[in-house]
Structure formats: structure tokens, C-alpha cells
Amino acid sequence: MSPSLGWSGLGCLRGGRILFEGLDGRLGPGEALLVRGPNGVGKSSLLRILAGLLRPAAGSVTRDGGVALADERSALDPRLPLAGALGYWAHLDGRGADAVADALAAMDLGHIGAVPVRMLSTGQRKRATLARLIAGGQPLWLLDEPGNGLDDASLDRLAAVIEGHRASGGIVVVATHQPLGLGPAAELVLA
Amino acid sequence: MILIRIMLRDLAAGWRGGGVLPLAFFLLVATLFPFAIGPDTQLLGRAGGGVMWMAALLAALLPVDRLVEPDLAAGTLDQYAARGISDEGVAAAKIAAHWLGFGPPLMLAALPAAALLRLDGPTLALTEAGLALGTPALAALAVTVSALTAGLRGGGALAGLMMLPLAVPLLIFGAGAAQPTALRLLAATSLIMLAGAPFAAGAALRATRD
Numbered sequence: 001m002s003p004s005l006g007w008s009g010l011g012c013l014r015g016g017r018i019l020f021e022g023l024d025g026r027l028g029p030g031e032a033l034l035v036r037g038p039n040g041v042g043k044s045s046l047l048r049i050l051a052g053l054l055r056p057a058a059g060s061v062t063r064d065g066g067v068a069l070a071d072e073r074s075a076l077d078p079r080l081p082l083a084g085a086l087g088y089w090a091h092l093d094g095r096g097a098d099a100v101a102d103a104l105a106a107m108d109l110g111h112i113g114a115v116p117v118r119m120l121s122t123g124q125r126k127r128a129t130l131a132r133l134i135a136g137g138q139p140l141w142l143l144d145e146p147g148n149g150l151d152d153a154s155l156d157r158l159a160a161v162i163e164g165h166r167a168s169g170g171i172v173v174v175a176t177h178q179p180l181g182l183g184p185a186a187e188l189v190l191a
Numbered sequence: 192m193i194l195i196r197i198m199l200r201d202l203a204a205g206w207r208g209g210g211v212l213p214l215a216f217f218l219l220v221a222t223l224f225p226f227a228i229g230p231d232t233q234l235l236g237r238a239g240g241g242v243m244w245m246a247a248l249l250a251a252l253l254p255v256d257r258l259v260e261p262d263l264a265a266g267t268l269d270q271y272a273a274r275g276i277s278d279e280g281v282a283a284a285k286i287a288a289h290w291l292g293f294g295p296p297l298m299l300a301a302l303p304a305a306a307l308l309r310l311d312g313p314t315l316a317l318t319e320a321g322l323a324l325g326t327p328a329l330a331a332l333a334v335t336v337s338a339l340t341a342g343l344r345g346g347g348a349l350a351g352l353m354m355l356p357l358a359v360p361l362l363i364f365g366a367g368a369a370q371p372t373a374l375r376l377l378a379a380t381s382l383i384m385l386a387g388a389p390f391a392a393g394a395a396l397r398a399t400r401d
Contacts, residue, residue: 051273053400069273073266077200079207088200092193092274 002029003065003139005050005171011058012045019045020190021058029139029169032162032182036175037190043175044071046190047142050173065171066093066138070146074129076117082128083113086135093136103135106161108154122149127157134161141165141172147180155180193276194284201288208257213250213293214300220246221304232309239308240318241366246304247297247322248358251289251329255354256347258289258337263399272400279393282334286388290330298322317368321377325365328381331388332357338395 004027011021019042027033035043048054050061051069076085086100104110107127112120120128126149133141141162147155159181162172166183174180224242225235262268271281298319305315336354340346361384364377 048269048400051269052275053269053272055401066275067273069269071266071269073264073269075266075270077204078265079204088196089270092196 003171004028005140006062009059010056012042012049013057014045027171030166032166032172032185034174034185034187041190043190044144047144047175051142063140065140067140068133068136068138069142070129070133071144074125076128078118080117081114082117085117086132089132090135095135095137099135103131106134107131107157123151126150127154139170141170143174145176147176147178194280197281197284198288201285202291205288205292210292213253214296216253217246217250217297217300218304221307235309239310240314240368242308243301243304243318244362244366250297251293251333252351252354255333255337255350258285258334259341263341268396278396279389282392282396283389286331286334289334290327294326297326320374321365321368324378324381325361328361328384331384335388335392338392342399
């Protein structure tokens with residue numbers, strides 16, 4: 001079954017304020033959506049609604065395929081070595097140690113797999129969060145500001161990883177305020 | 192299977208994050224008590240069972256700010272939810288992990304504590320039976336109040352205030368284990384708390400996402 005992500009009539013109410021309403025959309029295999037807009041317009045809330053973490057005030061979301069969310073929190077145990085912390089999530093997703101090794105290599109973290117997560121720099125932690133997504137192997141990726149804190153080489157790697165995921169039939173939704181150099185993608189501007 | 196993995200992770204994280212402290216605390220209370228009330232063997236023997244229960248209650252309460260809060264702050268709970276793992280399941284795994292981390296070790300530590308408090312053989316056996324029945328409910332209460340107070344400022348202290356009154360039935364039936372029916376009532380109380388806690392804690396975990 002090919003993955004898909006659709007939403008219709010989506011509305012979000014936060015703190016008594018309507019952030020957005022009446023959003024419709026649908027993404028099929030290989031498609032991507034860039035969510036743009038100034039701070040506080042509900043980009044993160046939209047992603048959390050799409051991930052099923054937040055109940056929308058109106059509308060509904062249909063997901064075909066597993067969801068992987070990467071936000072500003074790595075969800076990696078700070079006391080574990082990086083490879084071990086990633087391995088926990090990979091195992092929960094039914095993937096083996098080779099998936100972790102591949103993901104570490106894809107984000108150029110292979111040399112620090114034995115370093116405890118708490119010793120990582122901001123950028124390295126961000127890359128580790130993305131490595132968690134890669135290792136998980138879920139088709140639907142929801143990325144919240146994935147480029148924050150990344151250097152130029154890592155930004156290129158991020159774009160390559162996203163394009164690779166799309167090429168293999170995955171779906172990507174990215175909330176970002178910086179250009180990531182992706183291929184053709186739909187754009188949603190929240191205001 | 193997934194819940195067992197979550198449980199094992201929490202168990203390991205609990206031990207790394209100071210799992211020996213509740214045990215040391217338990218033994219310390221048992222050591223200090225005779226100093227406080229004097230070396231009267233009869234008095235110690237009569238009060239000993241209750242003291243063990245007070246110490247067990249406080250030991251269960253010690254890690255209450257580390258049971259849920261770190262997972263909430265790190266986004267781990269969101270990751271479970273995004274994978275479609277039920278909040279009740281996560282809560283049940285956390286209860287099992289917390290109990291395994293402090294219940295059985297506490298029952299072992301009760302042996303030297305019984306010697307310090309001059310408990311005789313039958314009283315020790317009753318106390319151990321009571322701890323076996325009651326500590327799972329203490330774990331269930333601790334995880335539930337942790338989930339309720341996760342993300343709040345001063346959540347740890349608030350969790351203590353919330354948990355101690357709820358533990359009163361366990362304390363009464365546990366410390367009164369010498370009465371023949373007390374253990375049965377303890378088992379019944381423990382069962383109700385264990386059965387309800389995953390749902391209460393699960394609802395609390397769900398509420399943290401709003």
C-alpha cells in the first residue's frame with residue numbers, strides 16, 4: 001500500500017485564538033509540502049495535528065503509513081551513547097542495528113556513535129534527531145525547522161536525505177523559514 | 192512487546208538515575224527510628240511494622256519527579272504517541288518499571304531493616320507479604336501523580352502532597368497486617384489502585400499534549 005497523508009477542513013484553536021482554518025490538502029508518494037510563515041502562525045501546531053498529537057478544532061486528518069515527527073526535542077536519552085539511544089527508537093519501529101548505522105552514516109555521525117547524547121552540540125543533536133527519523137523507516141516525515149542550528153554541509157546532507165526519502169516513495173512535510181534547497185514541492189503559507 | 196521494551200528502558204533509566212537512593216533512604220529511616228524512640232525491644236517490635244510501611248511509602252515517593260517529567264521534556268512521550276502507542280499502555284509500562292525498580296529491592300532491604308527494628312519472625316513474614324501486596328499499588332500511585340504533575344513548576348513537592356493522602360488505605364491495611372483480614376483488604380485496595388492507575392495516568396499523559 002502506498003503511503004498518503006490528507007487533511008480536510010483543518011482548523012486549529014490555541015489559547016482561544018484561531019491560528020488557521022479551512023486547510024485542505026493531500027500528499028501522495030514522493031510528494032513534499034513546505035509550510036512557511038512567520039513565528040506563531042501555527043506551523044508547529046499543524047505538524048502536531050498531522051502527527052495525531054493534537055486534536056484539530058475542526059476537520060480531519062487521514063494517514064496511510066507510519067508517522068515520524070522531528071521537532072526541536074530529540075527524544076534521545078541524554079545518558080545513553082548516541083547509537084544506543086537511536087537503537088531504542090529503531091527497535092520500537094521494528095528496525096535493526098544496521099538501520100541505526102546507516103542513519104548515523106547518512107547524517108555524518110558515524111564517528112560519534114559511542115558518545116553520550118548529553119555531550120553532543122546543538123547541531124549534532126539536531127542531526128541525531130534526523131538520524132532517528134532515517135533509522136525509523138516510516139513513510140510519513142514531519143519535520144519542524146529541521147535546518148535550525150545546522151552548518152552548510154549538514155544542510156546539504158539534510159536536503160539530500162529528504163530527496164532520497166521522496167525518491168523512495170516517502171512523504172515529507174517541512175515547516176521551515178529558511179530555504180532548504182529541495183526539489184519541486186508544494187508550498188503552504190500560513191499568515 | 193513494545194510495552195515490554197518501554198518498561199525495560201524505564202527500568203534501566205531508573206537505575207541509572209539513582210535507583211539505589213530509595214533503598215538507602217528506606218534503610219536509613221529504619222536505622223534512625225530506634226534512635227528516636229529508644230532501644231525498648233517491645234515498643235520497637237510493636238511499632239516496627241508501621242515504621243517499615245512509612246519508610247516504604249517515602250521510598251516510593253522519592254523518584255516521583257523523575258518518572259514522567261524527563262520523558263515529557265525530552266519529547267519521548269510525543270514520540271510514543273506519534274507511533275500510535277496508547278497512553279494507558281505507556282502508563283502501565285511505567286508502573287511496572289517503577290515497581291520492579293523499588294518493590295523487590297525494598298522487600299530484600301526489609302530483612303536488615305527488620306533486624307534493626309527487632310521484628311520477630313512472624314511479624315517479618317507478615318510485613319513482607321504486605322509489602323509484596325502493597326508496593327505495586329504504591330508504584331501505581333507514584334506514576335499517576337507523576338503524570339498529573341508533569342510539566343508543572345514545583346511538581347515534585349505537589350506530587351508528594353497528592354500521593355500521601357491517597358496512600359492512607361495502603362498504610363492502614365499494610366501496617367495492620369497482624370489482623371487476619373488486613374492482608375485481604377490490602378490486596379483488594381492494591382488491586383483497585385493497580386487497575387485504575389493506568390487509565391488515570393494515561394488520561395494525564397494525554398492531557399499534557401494539549
